[in-house]
Amino acid sequence: MSHSRFTATYLIETAHDPEAAAAMMAGEQSAGTFVRVPGETNELRARHSASVESVTVLDEVDTPSLPGTRPPKNVANPRYRRARVVLSFPAENVGASLSALVTTVAGNLFELSPFSGLRLLDLTIPPAFIERYPGPQFGAQGTRALTGVSEGALIGTIIKPSVGLSPQQTAALVKVLADAGLDFIKDDELIANPPYSPLAERVDAVMHVVNEHADRTGKRVMVAFNISGEIDEMLHNHDLVLAAGGNCVMVNLLSVGLSAVSYLRRHSRLPIHGHRNGWGALSRHPLLGFDFRAYQKFWRLAGVDHLHVNGLRNKFCEEDESVIASARACQTPLFDAPGKAHAALPVFSSGQWASQAPDTYAALGNSDLLYLAGGGIMGHPDGPAAGARSLREAWVAAVAGIPLADYEREHPALAAAFRQFGSVAG
Amino acid sequence: MSHSRFTATYLIETAHDPEAAAAMMAGEQSAGTFVRVPGETNELRARHSASVESVTVLDEVDTPSLPGTRPPKNVANPRYRRARVVLSFPAENVGASLSALVTTVAGNLFELSPFSGLRLLDLTIPPAFIERYPGPQFGAQGTRALTGVSEGALIGTIIKPSVGLSPQQTAALVKVLADAGLDFIKDDELIANPPYSPLAERVDAVMHVVNEHADRTGKRVMVAFNISGEIDEMLHNHDLVLAAGGNCVMVNLLSVGLSAVSYLRRHSRLPIHGHRNGWGALSRHPLLGFDFRAYQKFWRLAGVDHLHVNGLRNKFCEEDESVIASARACQTPLFDAPGKAHAALPVFSSGQWASQAPDTYAALGNSDLLYLAGGGIMGHPDGPAAGARSLREAWVAAVAGIPLADYEREHPALAAAFRQFGSVAG
Numbered sequence A, B: 001m002s003h004s005r006f007t008a009t010y011l012i013e014t015a016h017d018p019e020a021a022a023a024m025m026a027g028e029q030s031a032g033t034f035v036r037v038p039g040e041t042n043e044l045r046a047r048h049s050a051s052v053e054s055v056t057v058l059d060e061v062d063t064p065s066l067p068g069t070r071p072p073k074n075v076a077n078p079r080y081r082r083a084r085v086v087l088s089f090p091a092e093n094v095g096a097s098l099s100a101l102v103t104t105v106a107g108n109l110f111e112l113s114p115f116s117g118l119r120l121l122d123l124t125i126p127p128a129f130i131e132r133y134p135g136p137q138f139g140a141q142g143t144r145a146l147t148g149v150s151e152g153a154l155i156g157t158i159i160k161p162s163v164g165l166s167p168q169q170t171a172a173l174v175k176v177l178a179d180a181g182l183d184f185i186k187d188d189e190l191i192a193n194p195p196y197s198p199l200a201e202r203v204d205a206v207m208h209v210v211n212e213h214a215d216r217t218g219k220r221v222m223v224a225f226n227i228s229g230e231i232d233e234m235l236h237n238h239d240l241v242l243a244a245g246g247n248c249v250m251v252n253l254l255s256v257g258l259s260a261v262s263y264l265r266r267h268s269r270l271p272i273h274g275h276r277n278g279w280g281a282l283s284r285h286p287l288l289g290f291d292f293r294a295y296q297k298f299w300r301l302a303g304v305d306h307l308h309v310n311g312l313r314n315k316f317c318e319e320d321e322s323v324i325a326s327a328r329a330c331q332t333p334l335f336d337a338p339g340k341a342h343a344a345l346p347v348f349s350s351g352q353w354a355s356q357a358p359d360t361y362a363a364l365g366n367s368d369l370l371y372l373a374g375g376g377i378m379g380h381p382d383g384p385a386a387g388a389r390s391l392r393e394a395w396v397a398a399v400a401g402i403p404l405a406d407y408e409r410e411h412p413a414l415a416a417a418f419r420q421f422g423s424v425a426g
Helices: A018-028 A042-048 A098-106 A128-132 A139-147 A167-179 A199-217 A231-243 A258-267 A279-283 A292-302 A320-331 A354-364 A384-400 A404-410 A412-421 B018-028 B042-048 B098-106 B128-132 B139-147 B167-179 B199-217 B231-243 B258-267 B279-283 B292-302 B320-331 B354-364 B384-400 B404-410 B412-421
Strands: A005-014 A051-061 A080-090 A115-123 A154-158 A184-186 A222-226 A249-252 A272-275 A288-290 A306-308 A345-348 A370-372 B005-014 B051-061 B080-090 B115-123 B154-158 B184-186 B222-226 B249-252 B272-275 B288-290 B306-308 B345-348 B370-372
Touching: A005 A018, A005 A051, A018 A051, A018 A080, A080 A115, A098 A115, A098 A258, A098 A292, A098 B249, A115 A292, A139 A154, A139 A222, A139 A345, A154 A384, A167 A184, A167 A199, A167 A384, A184 A370, A199 A222, A199 A231, A231 A249, A231 A258, A231 B258, A249 A258, A249 B098, A258 A272, A258 A292, A258 B231, A258 B258, A279 A288, A279 A292, A279 B279, A279 B288, A288 A292, A288 B279, A292 A306, A292 A320, A320 A345, A320 A354, A345 A354, A354 A384, A354 A404, A354 A412, A384 A404, A384 A412, A404 A412, B005 B018, B005 B051, B018 B051, B018 B080, B080 B115, B098 B115, B098 B258, B098 B292, B115 B292, B139 B154, B139 B222, B139 B345, B154 B384, B167 B184, B167 B199, B167 B384, B184 B370, B199 B222, B199 B231, B231 B249, B231 B258, B249 B258, B258 B272, B258 B292, B279 B288, B279 B292, B288 B292, B292 B306, B292 B320, B320 B345, B320 B354, B345 B354, B354 B384, B354 B404, B354 B412, B384 B404, B384 B412, B404 B412
Parallel strands: A115 A288, A154 A184, A154 A370, A184 A222, A222 A249, A249 A272, A272 A306, A306 A345, A345 A370, B115 B288, B154 B184, B154 B370, B184 B222, B222 B249, B249 B272, B272 B306, B306 B345, B345 B370
Antiparallel strands: A005 A080, A005 A115, A051 A080, B005 B080, B005 B115, B051 B080
16 A cells, blocks of 8 residues: 655635635545545545645635635624645545546535635646656657757747638648748647548648658658547547658647547657647636646646647736746656656747747746747748748847847848837737 | 538626627637738638627626736726627538537637636537437436336435445445435545556446345446546446446546547447536636536537536535526437437436425426435435435425425425434525
8 A cells, every 4th residue: 555645736715714624625535524424434534535734824805706605604704815725635546547636636626615716726646647647758859859940949830710721721821831931830729620621631731732841841840730529530630640741730638638638649659739728717717727837737647748838928818927837837847757757848829929039938948849920920021931030030049148139130030020010019 | 511500608798899809709719810811711701700699788897807808908997898699600610520619619718818707608509410429328218217217306325435445345335325225326526446446346346236236126226437537448447337237337527528428428338427526617707617508518419428417505606596507408408300309317416315306396397317415315314225215205295296394294204304404404
């Protein structure tokens, strides 16, 4: 019997005593319930109970952040205290099961009535998972090897419009983007295998362009084909991409789920590009759901190679600090064991152009990332090739520590990008 | 080319013009983006664009419900208007793909910066899904056939403590519960296939009891074994349950995901009992995430037979009206086509005992449901058999329209339940 434990860290808000509320969380998610039940011996409790490791009270507020909570009886004007809670669980409770881990740290907890807020901030992963979950197969290093980009940020884009392009129209656009010198091109999350662009036909048309481009230039663009769908379909479509010489598949993580991605990983011979659309529903209220620091660990265990993290000064709601925290989290080793970092390559996107490169590099401390721009490439006044060049120049300057305002003097593509987009942001 | 469309209904909150905000949602999730991009012809837009069908402004508030929103520039004191928005999408955009449907109606929308609230309330399913997604294999009727309960609510319970019981301890408890006369017994969501209770051993021990009980009494208790896990493991464990004479498998839906459940459904010869732990993270804030009315449709498409809906006067945060709306939704046909209702059996649980039966029946209008009690059975003063009897008596009275206060006069188990639990609730 192993006595090892793992921890989960939460932000809670409660009108009850925070220590008692934390104890209730521990009981609900392990051997205890509110009332002792038959069969629940002291020995069983000692072996299987979750424990409250710490409760750090933070601030307090007058009104509950979430509805439905039941404050203590006989309290006229309840105050809602926020606290950081660390629970520990016996590793034995979950074995090496990802779904059991998720249910244990993030199951019924969110609905418990003493809480007017409950968010999973972080967790540790029991060592038993190392063997069963091999993690990302390619990550940063493998993606660099496949694209031949040995240093600096990988520069990419998204095929737009999101929906409606035929396979031939898509291939024509991919030709423009490949000729522009990009490292990476991805399908939009809204297009997978629809009747107007069956994946088999799209792979055929696009890979014809990619292969021809590779033969001509020696550069093999990575195209992430959106294979999201039913399990059989995903495996089949992975095989199609592989057979056509493709080197990446994309999955809408939340739409297919953890077990499907984990299954694909075991079959896959290509990097899995993980799109997190839907994530807002799980994260946007600060006292509900998940921090990405916690959530991304599940997907890295499942084996996702690339993980979207939004971008600095993005067009969505997320603050820059949150974006950087997410990217750092993807690069932080999942296990202490050597060679078991299970790191994923963070993918920056949304409103990105040359200007965010220095801040992104400064905050992250490295350029092991995929940097996706749309308008920053297609909307560049001198065309897509100049757009791609402006991004690469910005990243070279960022890594070298040269201010963009200096670097653009001798780099006309970068200068033109600032003239075009400079008033829009940053 | 099909011109059929499907709709999605949202609750939004925005400081922008609600019509313009709705148009942005439609653009973001279909052919349009904020800026027209190359390749986006008028023909493509006409064929693939989502449309705003209606915008119904509701109330307005001073402060945004969610952080991160960007109000219009040059507005000193923005007001946040709430509105009900119906969008329609071309069915062709998603084909017959469940993951594409989810990404289309519930993808990046939640993070769009004009919105300080966005929740998916409901959606319709394109007819193309009928053929590809056969839906629940058993539902209410199939579950009744397997359990031999031709009318009235099915009465069940959950094995507690949640974690820690060995296979033999579990089997001993199942014997007590089967002898008590229950129709249904389920694993806790926290126990699937852990080292201390490997599923194979648990199935073996429990089914020995169940089979012996069936031989002796003619009644075959349905036991929902929690097979949640990796895909291979779930299929393997389904087969184990089937081979041992079992007649139900349980899955933690959110922990394994839609594609995994859909894959299991195609393999399964048993009802799939769907546990929705984790659902609170997606639903608890009223202006974020999902109404269950919308969310349960995805799982019925994937083929879940039983769906948890909480219970009246439950120990969690959910209001009674929401519980009933969820249960009704599970029973509402998914398609207009005959024989394609895809209905799931709603599962009531959490703090349930005899007292909630009349209100549940009155609100739902039928007894095609699974009614799970824990303390209401094991905590009954005259033992588990009397506990189970009290629940069945309450349901007979509810369906017959006899007040429990009258019925308990000649039904001592029911009377004892009220003496024991009457002060606790309802």
